[in-house]
Amino acid sequence: MLRYLNAFLWVCVCWFALWCSAPAQAGDEPFNGPANWGGTGLLETPTARVMPEGKFRVGFSQVDPYRRYYGAVSPLKGLELDGKVTEFLGVTANPNSSPDWEGYGNDKDKSFDLKHQFLAEGKYRPAVALGIMDPHGTRKFPSQYLVMSKQIYPFDFTLGFGNGRYGKNPLPAQGEGFRVEILSDPRSWLEDSQFFGGIEFAPSERFSFILEYSPIRYEKQTGDSAQAKYFQEPVPSKWNIGLRWKPVDWAEIDVSWQRGEQLGVNLSTSFDLGKPLVPIYDHPWREKPEFRSDPLAERLIRALYASGFRDIGIEASGDELRVEAANDRYFYTPAAVEVALRVLAQIVPPEFTTLRLTLTDRGIPLVALTALREDVCLFHQEKLTANQLYALSDGLKTDINETLAAEKHYRRYFDYGLKPEFQTFLNDPSGFFKYRAGVSGWLSLTPWRGGSFIAGLQGFPLNTVSSSNEPLSKPVRTDNVPYMEKNVSLSMLMAEQIRKFDGEIYGRLSAGMLEVQYGGIDGEIARPFLGGRLMLGLSGSVVKKRDEDDPLKFKEDDWKDTYTTAFVNARLNIPRLESAIDIKYGRFLAGDRGTRITLSRFFNGLELSAWYSWTDTDGFSDSHNRGYHDKGIAVTIPLRLFKGSDSRTVYKYSLSPWTRDVAQDIDHHTSLFDFIGRNTGIYLDKDWRN
Template identity: 25%
Template sequence: MESRSRFRGLTPCALIPPCALLLAAAAAPTLADGLAGKLGTGQSDFGGVGLMQTPTARMAPAGTMSVSWSRTQPYRRYNVFFQPVDWFEGGFRYVEVENREFVAAGDGRANLDKGFDMKLRLLQETRYRPQVALGFRDVGGTTLFGGEYLAASKRWYNLDVTLGLGWGYLGNQGDVDSPFGWLAERFDERPGRAGGDQGGEFALDALFRGPMALFGGVEWQTPWQPLVLQLELEGNDYANEPQNNDQEQDSRVNLGARLALSDNLELHAGWQRGNTAMAGLTWNVDLAGLSQVKRDPAPADPAAPPRESWAAVSQALEENAGIAVSRITREGRDITVTGEPVTYPSLMHSEVRAGRILNAQADDEVDRFRFRWENRGLPLREGVHSRQALVAAAGTEDREGDHLHGIYAHAELRDSARAEVLHESRPQRFQWALGPRLDQNFGGPDGYLYRLMAVLEAEYRTDRNGWFSGQLAWTALDNLEDYEYIADSDLPRVRTFIGDYLAEATLGIESLQYTRTAQLGDNWYAMGYGGLLEMMYAGAGGEVMYRPFNSPLALGLDVNWVRQRDFDQRFELRDYDTWTGHLTAYLETGIEDVLAKLSVGRYLAGDLGTTLDLSREFASGARVGAWGTWTDAGDDFGEGGFDKGLYLSVPFDAMFTRSSRDRAEVAWRPLTRDGGATLDRRYNLYDVTEERDLGGYWDEHSGAWD
């Protein structure tokens, strides 16, 4: 997996290794009833819900991530598939071809092919109608195993039956000629190589071309619930395998079984082609339902004795309510707390906890508590609570509704000159953290690469709007000597020097910069920065953003001048410098909680183009997304023709017993190339101003009393 944040070669996950992220997710509650050993939910050998070699029309529950491995000689398949919405499944795989050499490397290693699949549900199953899906296999890779299909699945009691029509790899049996030949002669023949000369492009020129074959099968949920048996009819004949790697097929009927080892861990095995054994393993994670029982400090008693000072109240607000207070003021019957959220993902939770603390301190004349939220000195919004309703709701569940209906939130208002300042504090000047990090990369021509590091992060706040920040990384263990750049491109090497950066320095400065923010108007924000901006680039830049309160639309513009850093990651610079920047539109589509980001601008190699990023955030806070970048680099882009990838962002709050606003991100891109490369800015205004969006603020009210 390769990173799309911070730097473009490996996968940083804050200060925890990606494997720890997965282990923590495994420890958290997953699918309520589990998918392992359940009818119609198994992953195929290729990944994605299916039988063995063939897909079905079935889908996993929305929010499911399935990681699987299978081996059917001479193929080993490693698959990661996501179900972001009920009607769409997407994922990627690597296929290791054991008896074919990776020619470009020239060192005898096995060939490794990568591919992308997607499946669309066309019809839902009813009592009389099957579920119908349209799918595309290996549509975005080299298309060595490319194929399209239309599948229908119907369940009767303990049987789930599928019948499908396949083209390409799924249609090599050629049961019938192309059904679309009457439209145009080109549909009669399928191209021998699709996806562009270098692979990686969407193989639109091959879709539904060539002969067609029937495929299908049946699954039986046995009386022993953990076991599902399978019978499958293949559409492939193994006489047209990629790289002239044809295999003998004694039968197109396959037999298999799936056995649940736990609720979400499943073993699968089978007998395929009439002569070859298959074995595999699948692990399912319910990203939508990730949660963890919390062991946070108990909420304060609203009837507790007053604290000795408002400074003590400020400390309690940070420790118990997760508010880093900058100011507490009193005006008339209102007490206002201004500060940054530092602990709880839900501002509602922080406000309710803070209201309990304020009630114990305020005199009887105070009627309302106001919470003015800011981040990095930028005012974002205000939440207003009735004191009486909040205290009543803290005492009995029956009064929670009265409190909820009395809350309102709006764009932040500035303090009146008449307000009495009860307490004012300066931001915590210096903060630091030291921890391990595992950066890793797999699926490229170099096989699995890793780097185990100790990372020291530090930050010094000069004031509410400005701060110095830096990262120092020491490599304890790695195998980066295996990295070799073998691509062919005339673009400036803006990212493909990554191996040199990673291998050159055992101790390196990953970033060291000064950042400053400002509010330009009611809905306008700005940020400027300069220094060592990331592992590979130093320079200066700025960003301006227009983000109305609780609006689905935001617009941002960043402009940066950067110069390439020396490989030792100290303070020396190389000769290459450039201007880069993008105009970006952010849109909460209102469809399945999907966020769309569209960027247009100039990339690090000087190429011009656009990036489209689509992602969905679930109730747990986990986010799944995909992006693609298309530029005018043309053939110089390198293998694949455009940049693309998938990513998973998981909140620590969903994995650990203490509340947290931190996140870990794991991203996958097929290859590191120089086209479409962006500057990995450490801070961006859309994230800094995220609380301008109310999100699920009102829905979080009931959980605030736990």
């Protein structure tokens, strides 16, 4: 032990000597590869390095007896979040020898960590980060640490100090809620913590070598499921070595020798969130010579339809030409406006001095812009920039509620959508990983402004969902397994009316079979304030459970006849960070009252979200729901990232426990906050400039 301590002190002395004596190449790359658990680090220990903002990483690692499946993301500059599932090889999960757990296999643990690099590396100062590992639940791998890293290229030196996993003693489980000893009890954190560190040497951007000192006392980590079977004695060595290789920019392979006895492998891939895999390009429209003698309205309608618009109306009023159209292609509204203006510039004759363009959705006017024809033509000829045209126009207006009386051409009465589906059912005693994969689709008829009739169908040719759990005391979601077990189901059959009132007040009323498990009536009102920085609204529903076997009937023998929800909703948009905070306060499906907060981050169409709830769970008599906080993550993926051309289509996927009834709401086909989306003053101005 003394030999290891002397060696580590020698590393520390060298580290400080190099830090004080030499200039540095500031920055985290290329020393921001994944540690065993997926967060940026060496092998068993973290560094102060983080992934670049907007980077996402997924991977797999195995160092017996641990097998990990992980994902990590940097939603904001300097902040890194990672989540993982750890499988303890050879350690069977079977609490109380229950037969319900026979199909579960090896014990497994879910956990998440965060790291904030609050001081970036400078010429002479190191990068410094605070990390919080596994602060919630069973806390099998908890720690809080401070770590600093200094790059003297091609070397990167790290020294850290942490408790828990890296400390002298294990930390207790937490259950619901969070425990962070470095904040709640800094004295005990300081007394329990130990040093860790290492060196990474990168002679090339494609590969590097790692030497690491890990202070983990495996034999004392009694919260670790592997300890009792594998770590009765201290491990042979606290020194680890590894080779990190990047054969291509988006993939990494790590091979290591850890604890003096185990070969380790770590495979990962990373990519930039929101960056199209195929460059987005839409061919600009050009009018064919044989059409130039056609009537003006006919030429405009044909050109706008070919450019990605529907529900097109044309109306002349003196020297002003008014055009109304529904954007059917472009993800960003300013992009649609720009395309339409370029079309108008090529066709509209000089007798019209003013052009007014209104964009609609389901016949509801969302955005309008008025500009001089001369300015639009100069913009099309690239004699004015987009920002100059915007300054000369009256800007994109959202406080509009009038539509043209003119006949609409290429009217979209019918619409449809298809979505690849992959839904997971995690941590059931009968098997940790259950899933169903298939496709869902919907068809809608819009016979009048804002009104739709919608039918949805979903099919799952691959479906392994089942459960040995019984529904809990107030089942609103824990009894959904019979619905999930079906390979084909009618997901919705409903009518929906959306209306925009004066003062930018939106209303929605939906009725019918609203989702797979519930049917009834659902309503909502919403309004943006402060140019869209804030949205406020009210919503509520009265629903019944659907019959599992007859898609057009309601359940008769349910524990409760009807379920009611009522919420006050708010969304705070933060355009500078491309982030939003959603708050839903009120009564949830099971009657529990409280709040759900959702944090979202937007990356060029792709959106990451995470939510957490606080509700009064005293009404539940079972221990699983009482004191529980509903939580989950979601991602919204735009089709435009893969298509090679623009598209408004997005796919939303979420991951959360299906085995709780706390803070549950019905699924909504349309949310008014999302219907309004970025069509508010603050975002329209930003998107136009960008």
